[in-house]
Amino acid sequence: MSIEKVKEYFAEYGREDDILEFDQSSATVELAAQAANVIPARIAKTLSFKNKAGDNAILVVVAGDAKIDNKKYKAEFATKAKMLNPDEVVEYIGHAIGGVCPFAIANDGVKVFLDVSMKRFSTVFPACGSSNSAIELTCDEMEKYSHCEKWVDVCKAYDDTLSE
DSSP, X not given: OHHHHHHHHHHTTTOGGGOEEXXXXXXXXXXXXHHHTSOGGGEEEEEEEXXXXXXXXXXXXXXXXXXXXXXXXXXXXXXXXXXXXXXXXXXXXXXXXXXXXXXXXXXXXXXXXXXXXXXXXXXXXXXXXXXXXXXXXXXXXXXXXXXXXXXXXXXXSOOTTOOO
8 A cells, every 4th residue: 555655654754653644535635635724735736747758757746726837847857748647657656646745656767856836835735645645744844755856946827925
């Protein structure tokens, strides 16, 4: 089970007990916000895309109210934004849609990027490998635990006046 791998991953940092498991689904931004009792923008959604070569994946973690800006994405990654299909998500990432996160990734070649849309908030809530889990992390902790390559600016349509 994917959440078990994420718990093992966070056990290395002594944070496994910080993983929240909800009685209800948190598979969408709206459901996750309800479960965590926060505004949807504070949900850190992990989007999975084919890499430039098309033989692996990259993850981009963005704020819950953000959308990928295709022009910014292409400028950053030198390729068109092409999302993985559900089977590819499980194959490359190891977590099913609804629980995709940048932790305990199945394939070592998957690179993680964090979008600046999350930096508006003191903490955000990424999933933890299942459709009813999350963990509250600061942006610095997101950077540390996701082992991200770097912060990027590839989103649009989010409310930059929101903060918490």
